[in-house]
Amino acid sequence: QKEVEQDPGPLSVPEGAIVSLNCTYSNSAFQYFMWYRQYSRKGPELLMYTYSSGNKEDGRFTAQVDKSSKYISLFIRDSQPSDSATYLCAMSLYSSASKIIFGSGTRLSIRP
Amino acid sequence: DAGVTQSPTHLIKTRGQHVTLRCSPISGHKSVSWYQQVLGQGPQFIFQYYEKEERGRGNFPDRFSARQFPNYSSELNVNALLLGDSALYLCASSLAGDPNEQFFGPGTRLTVL
Numbered sequence: 001q002k003e004v005e006q007d008p009g010p011l012s013v014p015e016g017a018i019v020s021l022n023c024t025y026s027n028s029a030f031q032y033f034m035w036y037r038q039y040s041r042k043g044p045e046l047l048m049y050t051y052s053s054g055n056k057e058d059g060r061f062t063a064q065v066d067k068s069s070k071y072i073s074l075f076i077r078d079s080q081p082s083d084s085a086t087y088l089c090a091m092s093l094y095s096s097a098s099k100i101i102f103g104s105g106t107r108l109s110i111r112p
Numbered sequence: 113d114a115g116v117t118q119s120p121t122h123l124i125k126t127r128g129q130h131v132t133l134r135c136s137p138i139s140g141h142k143s144v145s146w147y148q149q150v151l152g153q154g155p156q157f158i159f160q161y162y163e164k165e166e167r168g169r170g171n172f173p174d175r176f177s178a179r180q181f182p183n184y185s186s187e188l189n190v191n192a193l194l195l196g197d198s199a200l201y202l203c204a205s206s207l208a209g210d211p212n213e214q215f216f217g218p219g220t221r222l223t224v225l
Contacts, residue, residue: 004154006154008152032211034211041218042218042219043116043202043204043216043217043218043219044155044202044216045216046211046212046214046215049211049212088154088155090154090211092211095210095211095212096160096167096168096209096210096211098145098157098160098167098168098169098170098209099157099168100157100211102154102155102156103154104152104153104154105152105153105154
């Protein structure tokens with residue numbers, strides 16, 4: 001079993017829809033949770049960074065962490081074609097770049 | 113301001129050869145991390161350097177090595193290339209290694225034939 005599981009998709013939704021992306025994990029010691037966006041032929045870009053449980057909102061993006069269920073989510077409101085990309089969840093035991101475990105990514109396509 | 117830069121963009125090598133990948137961090141960033149991203153997978157951590165010293169090493173064979181120079185740029189070296197080394201190699205820089213401030217470069221796509 002992988003430490004971090006993420007549905008690869010592809011996920012296709014119409015423009016304006018609310019998108020829900022999810023990851024599950026097995027290591028209950030993870031404390032830092034991240035979401036990255038990766039466009040084709042580009043490096044990942046950090047979208048959201050959360051410590052421990054709870055919600056965090058930034059513009060159209062909301063990240064949720066449920067440590068009791070070992071489940072994290074990223075919601076995108078008013079989705080736009082420019083949101084079409086691969087979304088990677090990542091998590092870490094420590095606040096250190098060397099300890100990050102990434103999910104395999106979900107491909108998202110927003111239809112105009 | 114320039115972001116993280118990597119060279120070359122693409123590279124084709126044959127099995128058994130050696131390759132050197134280069135990374136220039138964002139100005140002022142002292143930590144550089146290297147990741148391998150196989151097609152359809154998330155990045156996997158290879159090395160982290162901070163102030164020219166190795167801070168972390170992932171689960172990769174000794175064929176992989178890296179170093180950081182006084183100007184904080186970095187090289188990743190891979191010896192005795194295998195077909196399975198074909199991947200996108202990503203460099204990320206940060207001020208001190210905190211993933212909250214980590215910025216990725218565009219990567220070097222390595223193809224091993």
